Amino acid sequence: MKDGGRLTAAIEIIDDIFSRRRPAADALKDWGLGHRFAGSGDRAAIGNLVFDVLRRRLSLAWRMGDESARSLVLGAYGTMWRRDIADLDAVLSDDRHAPEPLSDGERAALSGDVPEGAPDHMRADVPEWLWPEFVAAFGERAVEEGRALAGRAPLDLRVNTLKADREKVAKALARFDAAETPLSPVGLRIAAPEGPKRLPHVQSEDAFRKGWFEVQDEASQLAALLAGGLGGGQSVDYCAGAGGKTLALAAQSRNAGQIYAHDADQRRFGDIRERLKRAGVRNVQLRGPDGDTLADLEGRADTVLVDAPCTGTGTWRRRPDAKWRVAPGALELRIAEQEQVLAEAARLVKPGGHLVYATCSLLAAENEGRIAAFLDANPGFRLTAPADAWLAATGAAMPDGIGVTLKDRGEVARLTPATTETDGFFVALMQRAE
Ligand SMILES: C[S@@+](CC[C@H](N)C(=O)[O-])C[C@H]1O[C@@H](n2cnc3c(N)ncnc32)[C@H](O)[C@@H]1O
Numbered sequence: 001m002k003d004g005g006r007l008t009a010a011i012e013i014i015d016d017i018f019s020r021r022r023p024a025a026d027a028l029k030d031w032g033l034g035h036r037f038a039g040s041g042d043r044a045a046i047g048n049l050v051f052d053v054l055r056r057r058l059s060l061a062w063r064m065g066d067e068s069a070r071s072l073v074l075g076a077y078g079t080m081w082r083r084d085i086a087d088l089d090a091v092l093s094d095d096r097h098a099p100e101p102l103s104d105g106e107r108a109a110l111s112g113d114v115p116e117g118a119p120d121h122m123r124a125d126v127p128e129w130l131w132p133e134f135v136a137a138f139g140e141r142a143v144e145e146g147r148a149l150a151g152r153a154p155l156d157l158r159v160n161t162l163k164a165d166r167e168k169v170a171k172a173l174a175r176f177d178a179a180e181t182p183l184s185p186v187g188l189r190i191a192a193p194e195g196p197k198r199l200p201h202v203q204s205e206d207a208f209r210k211g212w213f214e215v216q217d218e219a220s221q222l223a224a225l226l227a228g229g230l231g232g233g234q235s236v237d238y239c240a241g242a243g244g245k246t247l248a249l250a251a252q253s254r255n256a257g258q259i260y261a262h263d264a265d266q267r268r269f270g271d272i273r274e275r276l277k278r279a280g281v282r283n284v285q286l287r288g289p290d291g292d293t294l295a296d297l298e299g300r301a302d303t304v305l306v307d308a309p310c311t312g313t314g315t316w317r318r319r320p321d322a323k324w325r326v327a328p329g330a331l332e333l334r335i336a337e338q339e340q341v342l343a344e345a346a347r348l349v350k351p352g353g354h355l356v357y358a359t360c361s362l363l364a365a366e367n368e369g370r371i372a373a374f375l376d377a378n379p380g381f382r383l384t385a386p387a388d389a390w391l392a393a394t395g396a397a398m399p400d401g402i403g404v405t406l407k408d409r410g411e412v413a414r415l416t417p418a419t420t421e422t423d424g425f426f427v428a429l430m431q432r433a434e
Pocket of ligand 1: 239287307337
């Protein structure tokens with residue numbers, strides 16, 4: 001396919017996503033089934049265009065003065081893929097599958113500056129109803145944070161130090177230009193591709209099958225490192241899901257001590273057993289309501305990590321359609337779940353032990369708000385300084401901009417695409433009084 005046909009496809013798919021409120025993955029899959037002649041390069045290019053439109057839906061609509069699928073796709077292609085008007089004219093004229101040629105209005109919108117006066121949430125590409133949450137979290141920097149969340153994400157890998165080191169994995173993945181991550185001492189990064197290019201499927205590499213690395217964003221690696229660095233013989237990953245953090249905690253522990261991976265919904269464990277085996281992990285027990293519970297650990301755990309269910313706003317770079325699908329009811333539901341997991345998990349912490357609350361969200365209600373409410377209700381817990389844990393876990397000083405002070409309570413850590421070039425992550429480290 002030429003780019004003209006790819007633009008037409010992206011317009012069709014965006015129309016489908018918006019008019020039928022469909023998840024992007026479903027709409028892309030259906031299009032693929034109906035157009036089997038499209039090659040893998042075409043699918044990658046069309047998928048990238050669709051996701052880029054979803055990343056910048058509001059700011060593109062403002063620039064184009066129109067929110068139709070056609071305007072958004074042409075806007076993404078012209079500005080995010082950096083194609084000038086001459087390129088666009090050529091693409092639209094030399095292919096019978098291409099969309100209609102540019103109108104005068106489109107030509108003006110694509111060649112001129114962005115019109116002044118856009119509301120902040122549109123400049124930031126954040127849904128209007130969520131904007132107050134962004135302002136509460138970031139104040140004057142809210143637009144900058146939203147814009148960074150509307151970019152593409154790199155592919156981050158966590159080296160499994162039970163089986164390999166960074167050098168070994170970097171060498172195995174040399175053809176992808178995997179470079180060391182700046183903050184996580186066990187991370188490697190493959191840069192976000194531009195335009196139609198796609199990220200490599202690293203899971204089909206031998207090094208992956210041998211358990212040398214896992215795919216994990218650098219912020220998520222750091223959240224696990226902070227929790228794992230607090231020490232102690234018995235740790236609980238209370239919301240373990242498929243075990244992303246469990247695996248990281250186990251590697252950090254060097255298979256010493258006991259780690260309990262727990263989830264209220266044990267179907268979420270997915271292929272956790274296979275992952276643990278591949279990684280050479282020997283100190284993890286699975287717990288949950290369908291089998292052994294954590295009742296025996298009440299008041300006995302050294303560290304409990306709560307990687308709480310959340311709206312996932314910090315991962316919008318990777319899942320941009322989630323931005324437009326999250327609804328007010330879902331936020332309320334997540335807050336209720338967060339309150340419940342924190343209350344349940346806190347009971348496990350021994351006197352002097354640690355409770356770590358993490359989310360991959362950047363909304364104040366899920367982060368600062370939850371910690372303030374928890375500390376109010378649980379005076380036996382206090383925040384501990386993330387900078388100390390950072391130094392202990394990574395061997396380096398915590399960079400400026402990560403520590404955030406919660407008034408009268410202490411500091412938490414927050415990673416964001418704008419400050420650390422990672423997914424958005426919030427981590428509060430708490431300790432229970434002796
Ligand atoms: C953010 S995900 C965990 C991701 C996982 N830690 C990882 O790194 O791959 C949150 C998990 O919390 C679980 N969850 C929700 N409510 C819970 C509860 N009350 N107790 C324990 N787990 C809960 C969900 O089933 C979900 O698997």
